[in-house]
Amino acid sequence: MCEKRGAGRPGQRDLAASPTAAAHVRASHTHSEAPHRPITSFVHHRSRLTEGQQHAWDRWWPERGRDVADLLGGAQPYDPPSWFGRTAPLVLEIGSGMGESTAALAAAAPDVDHIAVEVYEPGLAQLLMRIAELGLTNVVLLRGDAVALLRERVPPASLAGIRIFFPDPWPKRRHRKRRLVQPEFVALAASRLAPGGTLHLATDWDDYATQMRSVCDAEPALRNTAADQPGGWTPRPDWRPVTKFEQRAHHEGREVHDLIYRRT
Ligand SMILES: C[S@@+](CC[C@H](N)C(=O)[O-])C[C@H]1O[C@@H](n2cnc3c(N)ncnc32)[C@H](O)[C@@H]1O
16 A cells, blocks of 8 residues: 555645545445445545645646546536647546656657646655656646546547556455455446557456456456466566566566556
8 A cells, every 4th residue: 555654745635535536436324324434545634734735736736737626516527628738638547656657658659648636745746746846747736536526527438548557456345345356446447448449457456367367357347468378467668668567576576567458
Protein backbone atom coordinates (compact mmCIF):
# COMPACT_ATOMS: atom_id res chain seq x y z
CA MET A 1 0.00 0.00 0.00
CA CYS A 2 1.16 3.54 -0.60
CA GLU A 3 2.73 5.38 2.29
CA LYS A 4 0.27 7.67 4.02
CA ARG A 5 2.13 10.19 6.13
CA GLY A 6 1.13 12.68 8.81
CA ALA A 7 -2.29 14.16 9.28
CA GLY A 8 -4.43 17.21 8.82
CA ARG A 9 -4.20 19.47 5.79
CA PRO A 10 -6.59 22.40 6.14
CA GLY A 11 -9.27 22.74 3.51
CA GLN A 12 -9.02 19.10 2.49
CA ARG A 13 -12.20 17.21 1.81
CA ASP A 14 -12.50 13.73 3.21
CA LEU A 15 -13.11 11.87 -0.01
CA ALA A 16 -13.67 8.54 1.65
CA ALA A 17 -16.49 10.12 3.59
CA SER A 18 -17.96 11.88 0.55
CA PRO A 19 -21.12 10.17 -0.64
CA THR A 20 -20.49 10.96 -4.31
CA ALA A 21 -16.79 10.17 -4.54
CA ALA A 22 -16.87 7.02 -2.54
CA ALA A 23 -20.24 5.54 -3.43
CA HIS A 24 -18.93 2.89 -5.75
CA VAL A 25 -17.79 -0.69 -5.94
CA ARG A 26 -20.74 -2.17 -4.04
CA ALA A 27 -22.98 -0.21 -1.72
CA SER A 28 -24.50 -3.01 0.31
CA HIS A 29 -27.29 -2.92 2.87
CA THR A 30 -28.04 -4.96 5.95
CA HIS A 31 -31.33 -6.74 6.33
CA SER A 32 -32.53 -3.66 8.25
CA GLU A 33 -31.66 -1.52 5.18
CA ALA A 34 -29.19 0.61 7.17
CA PRO A 35 -26.58 1.67 4.58
CA HIS A 36 -23.05 0.31 5.04
CA ARG A 37 -20.02 2.46 4.39
CA PRO A 38 -19.28 1.80 0.69
CA ILE A 39 -16.34 -0.49 -0.04
CA THR A 40 -13.52 1.41 -1.71
CA SER A 41 -10.18 0.26 -3.11
CA PHE A 42 -8.40 2.90 -1.04
CA VAL A 43 -8.31 4.40 2.40
CA HIS A 44 -8.07 8.15 2.33
CA HIS A 45 -5.84 9.57 5.02
CA ARG A 46 -5.38 13.26 5.48
CA SER A 47 -1.73 13.77 4.64
CA ARG A 48 0.69 16.59 5.25
CA LEU A 49 2.53 17.98 2.24
CA THR A 50 6.22 18.82 2.40
CA GLU A 51 7.11 22.44 1.83
CA GLY A 52 8.10 21.71 -1.76
CA GLN A 53 4.92 19.75 -2.40
CA GLN A 54 2.80 22.54 -0.92
CA HIS A 55 4.55 25.07 -3.11
CA ALA A 56 3.92 22.94 -6.22
CA TRP A 57 0.31 22.45 -5.14
CA ASP A 58 -0.33 26.17 -4.71
CA ARG A 59 1.36 27.00 -8.00
CA TRP A 60 0.09 24.22 -10.27
CA TRP A 61 -3.02 22.57 -8.85
CA PRO A 62 -5.43 25.36 -9.95
CA GLU A 63 -4.20 24.90 -13.54
CA ARG A 64 -3.58 21.15 -13.70
CA GLY A 65 -5.80 19.63 -11.04
CA ARG A 66 -9.49 18.89 -10.72
CA ASP A 67 -11.51 17.29 -7.95
CA VAL A 68 -13.46 14.20 -8.93
CA ALA A 69 -16.17 15.32 -6.49
CA ASP A 70 -16.62 18.53 -8.50
CA LEU A 71 -16.91 16.55 -11.73
CA LEU A 72 -19.42 14.17 -10.17
CA GLY A 73 -21.41 16.98 -8.58
CA GLY A 74 -21.52 19.01 -11.79
CA ALA A 75 -19.51 21.97 -10.44
CA GLN A 76 -17.06 21.32 -13.30
CA PRO A 77 -17.49 19.38 -16.53
CA TYR A 78 -15.47 16.30 -17.46
CA ASP A 79 -14.00 17.83 -20.58
CA PRO A 80 -10.55 16.55 -21.65
CA PRO A 81 -10.43 18.53 -24.96
CA SER A 82 -10.78 21.78 -23.02
CA TRP A 83 -8.34 20.64 -20.30
CA PHE A 84 -5.66 19.79 -22.85
CA GLY A 85 -6.59 22.33 -25.54
CA ARG A 86 -6.74 19.57 -28.16
CA THR A 87 -8.27 16.21 -28.97
CA ALA A 88 -5.73 13.42 -28.70
CA PRO A 89 -5.71 9.76 -27.62
CA LEU A 90 -6.47 9.69 -23.91
CA VAL A 91 -4.90 7.38 -21.33
CA LEU A 92 -6.24 7.24 -17.78
CA GLU A 93 -4.09 5.97 -14.93
CA ILE A 94 -5.72 4.78 -11.73
CA GLY A 95 -3.60 5.28 -8.63
CA SER A 96 -0.67 7.29 -10.00
CA GLY A 97 1.03 7.18 -6.59
CA MET A 98 4.08 9.46 -6.55
CA GLY A 99 3.78 9.96 -10.30
CA GLU A 100 7.09 8.43 -11.47
CA SER A 101 5.47 6.33 -14.20
CA THR A 102 2.93 8.97 -15.16
CA ALA A 103 5.51 11.68 -15.74
CA ALA A 104 7.98 9.43 -17.57
CA LEU A 105 5.33 7.89 -19.83
CA ALA A 106 3.74 11.28 -20.57
CA ALA A 107 7.17 12.69 -21.46
CA ALA A 108 7.76 9.75 -23.79
CA ALA A 109 4.40 10.19 -25.54
CA PRO A 110 3.75 13.90 -26.16
CA ASP A 111 0.96 13.11 -28.65
CA VAL A 112 -1.05 11.27 -26.01
CA ASP A 113 -2.99 13.00 -23.21
CA HIS A 114 -2.76 11.52 -19.72
CA ILE A 115 -5.23 11.71 -16.87
CA ALA A 116 -3.78 10.66 -13.50
CA VAL A 117 -6.39 9.81 -10.87
CA GLU A 118 -5.23 9.49 -7.26
CA VAL A 119 -6.58 10.10 -3.77
CA TYR A 120 -3.19 10.60 -2.11
CA GLU A 121 -2.41 14.33 -2.13
CA PRO A 122 1.36 14.13 -1.50
CA GLY A 123 1.58 11.86 -4.56
CA LEU A 124 -0.41 14.31 -6.66
CA ALA A 125 1.79 17.17 -5.45
CA GLN A 126 4.90 15.17 -6.32
CA LEU A 127 3.51 14.60 -9.81
CA LEU A 128 2.85 18.34 -10.14
CA MET A 129 6.55 18.91 -9.33
CA ARG A 130 7.60 16.37 -11.95
CA ILE A 131 5.42 17.80 -14.72
CA ALA A 132 6.61 21.33 -13.95
CA GLU A 133 10.22 20.15 -14.05
CA LEU A 134 9.71 18.36 -17.36
CA GLY A 135 7.48 21.08 -18.82
CA LEU A 136 4.73 18.58 -19.64
CA THR A 137 1.45 19.90 -21.02
CA ASN A 138 -0.19 16.50 -21.58
CA VAL A 139 -1.00 15.55 -17.99
CA VAL A 140 -4.09 16.48 -15.95
CA LEU A 141 -4.48 15.33 -12.34
CA LEU A 142 -7.74 14.31 -10.79
CA ARG A 143 -8.07 13.93 -7.03
CA GLY A 144 -10.59 11.32 -5.98
CA ASP A 145 -12.07 7.96 -6.72
CA ALA A 146 -11.29 6.72 -10.22
CA VAL A 147 -14.05 4.12 -10.11
CA ALA A 148 -16.78 6.70 -9.55
CA LEU A 149 -15.23 8.86 -12.24
CA LEU A 150 -15.19 6.01 -14.76
CA ARG A 151 -18.71 4.98 -13.95
CA GLU A 152 -20.34 8.39 -13.84
CA ARG A 153 -18.35 10.70 -16.07
CA VAL A 154 -16.03 8.93 -18.54
CA PRO A 155 -18.02 8.22 -21.71
CA PRO A 156 -18.12 4.66 -23.08
CA ALA A 157 -15.47 3.80 -25.70
CA SER A 158 -13.58 7.07 -25.08
CA LEU A 159 -10.18 5.94 -23.75
CA ALA A 160 -7.13 4.69 -25.64
CA GLY A 161 -5.81 3.10 -22.49
CA ILE A 162 -6.26 2.46 -18.79
CA ARG A 163 -3.18 1.83 -16.62
CA ILE A 164 -3.21 0.34 -13.17
CA PHE A 165 0.31 -0.17 -11.88
CA PHE A 166 0.77 -1.85 -8.51
CA PRO A 167 -2.77 -1.40 -7.18
CA ASP A 168 -3.09 -1.83 -3.43
CA PRO A 169 -2.89 -5.62 -2.94
CA TRP A 170 -5.13 -5.86 0.14
CA PRO A 171 -3.37 -9.11 1.10
CA LYS A 172 -5.50 -10.01 4.13
CA ARG A 173 -8.34 -12.31 3.20
CA ARG A 174 -10.95 -10.18 4.94
CA HIS A 175 -9.85 -7.17 2.88
CA ARG A 176 -9.89 -8.89 -0.51
CA LYS A 177 -13.21 -7.30 -1.39
CA ARG A 178 -11.35 -3.99 -1.53
CA ARG A 179 -9.20 -5.11 -4.45
CA LEU A 180 -9.81 -2.91 -7.45
CA VAL A 181 -9.56 -5.58 -10.12
CA GLN A 182 -12.81 -7.51 -9.79
CA PRO A 183 -15.34 -8.56 -12.45
CA GLU A 184 -17.66 -5.57 -12.05
CA PHE A 185 -14.78 -3.11 -12.25
CA VAL A 186 -13.16 -4.82 -15.23
CA ALA A 187 -16.46 -4.76 -17.16
CA LEU A 188 -16.71 -1.03 -16.41
CA ALA A 189 -13.10 -0.38 -17.46
CA ALA A 190 -13.53 -2.40 -20.69
CA SER A 191 -16.66 -0.43 -21.57
CA ARG A 192 -14.73 2.87 -21.29
CA LEU A 193 -11.99 1.71 -23.67
CA ALA A 194 -12.33 2.44 -27.36
CA PRO A 195 -12.07 -0.66 -29.57
CA GLY A 196 -8.36 -1.49 -29.75
CA GLY A 197 -7.69 0.35 -26.47
CA THR A 198 -5.65 -1.40 -23.80
CA LEU A 199 -5.98 -2.20 -20.12
CA HIS A 200 -2.47 -2.52 -18.65
CA LEU A 201 -2.11 -4.02 -15.19
CA ALA A 202 1.04 -4.72 -13.18
CA THR A 203 1.38 -6.26 -9.75
CA ASP A 204 3.99 -7.91 -7.55
CA TRP A 205 1.45 -10.03 -5.64
CA ASP A 206 1.19 -13.51 -7.17
CA ASP A 207 -2.35 -14.25 -6.09
CA TYR A 208 -3.56 -10.80 -7.20
CA ALA A 209 -1.85 -11.37 -10.58
CA THR A 210 -3.73 -14.66 -10.92
CA GLN A 211 -6.98 -12.96 -9.92
CA MET A 212 -6.38 -10.19 -12.48
CA ARG A 213 -5.74 -12.70 -15.24
CA SER A 214 -8.77 -14.84 -14.54
CA VAL A 215 -11.09 -11.83 -14.13
CA CYS A 216 -9.84 -10.22 -17.36
CA ASP A 217 -9.89 -13.54 -19.27
CA ALA A 218 -13.56 -13.88 -18.30
CA GLU A 219 -14.47 -10.40 -19.61
CA PRO A 220 -15.88 -10.91 -23.13
CA ALA A 221 -14.88 -7.41 -24.32
CA LEU A 222 -11.16 -8.02 -23.62
CA ARG A 223 -8.47 -10.16 -25.25
CA ASN A 224 -5.13 -10.97 -23.62
CA THR A 225 -2.41 -9.60 -25.92
CA ALA A 226 0.01 -12.20 -24.50
CA ALA A 227 -2.28 -15.23 -24.65
CA ASP A 228 0.49 -17.11 -26.49
CA GLN A 229 3.13 -16.32 -23.83
CA PRO A 230 3.93 -18.66 -20.93
CA GLY A 231 1.19 -18.23 -18.35
CA GLY A 232 -0.44 -15.51 -20.45
CA TRP A 233 1.80 -12.88 -18.83
CA THR A 234 3.08 -9.96 -20.88
CA PRO A 235 6.88 -9.83 -20.82
CA ARG A 236 7.82 -6.78 -18.74
CA PRO A 237 7.66 -3.83 -21.15
CA ASP A 238 10.98 -1.97 -20.97
CA TRP A 239 9.10 1.31 -21.40
CA ARG A 240 7.30 0.91 -18.07
CA PRO A 241 9.42 2.79 -15.50
CA VAL A 242 10.57 0.94 -12.37
CA THR A 243 8.85 2.55 -9.38
CA LYS A 244 9.55 2.28 -5.67
CA PHE A 245 6.96 -0.50 -5.44
CA GLU A 246 8.67 -2.57 -8.09
CA GLN A 247 12.11 -2.02 -6.52
CA ARG A 248 10.76 -3.14 -3.16
CA ALA A 249 9.21 -6.21 -4.76
CA HIS A 250 12.57 -7.16 -6.27
CA HIS A 251 14.35 -6.68 -2.93
CA GLU A 252 11.76 -8.82 -1.18
CA GLY A 253 11.96 -11.52 -3.85
CA ARG A 254 8.50 -11.04 -5.34
CA GLU A 255 8.02 -11.46 -9.07
CA VAL A 256 6.27 -8.71 -11.02
CA HIS A 257 3.60 -9.63 -13.55
CA ASP A 258 2.32 -7.40 -16.35
CA LEU A 259 -0.93 -8.03 -18.16
CA ILE A 260 -2.08 -6.12 -21.24
CA TYR A 261 -5.60 -6.72 -22.54
CA ARG A 262 -7.07 -5.21 -25.68
CA ARG A 263 -10.68 -4.09 -26.07
CA THR A 264 -12.26 -6.09 -28.90
C1 LIG B 1 0.32 0.80 -4.17
S1 LIG B 1 0.05 2.40 -4.78
C2 LIG B 1 0.85 2.33 -6.40
C3 LIG B 1 1.19 3.67 -6.96
C4 LIG B 1 1.79 3.71 -8.36
N1 LIG B 1 0.89 3.18 -9.35
C5 LIG B 1 3.13 3.01 -8.44
O1 LIG B 1 3.26 2.03 -9.17
O2 LIG B 1 4.08 3.48 -7.79
C6 LIG B 1 -1.67 2.36 -5.24
C7 LIG B 1 -2.29 3.74 -5.31
O3 LIG B 1 -3.60 3.65 -5.83
C8 LIG B 1 -4.40 4.64 -5.21
N2 LIG B 1 -5.81 4.24 -5.37
C9 LIG B 1 -6.38 3.09 -4.95
N3 LIG B 1 -7.67 3.03 -5.30
C10 LIG B 1 -7.92 4.18 -6.00
C11 LIG B 1 -9.09 4.70 -6.62
N4 LIG B 1 -10.25 4.03 -6.63
N5 LIG B 1 -9.01 5.90 -7.22
C12 LIG B 1 -7.84 6.59 -7.22
N6 LIG B 1 -6.70 6.15 -6.66
C13 LIG B 1 -6.74 4.96 -6.05
C14 LIG B 1 -3.91 4.65 -3.78
O4 LIG B 1 -4.17 5.87 -3.13
C15 LIG B 1 -2.41 4.42 -3.96
O5 LIG B 1 -1.70 5.63 -4.00
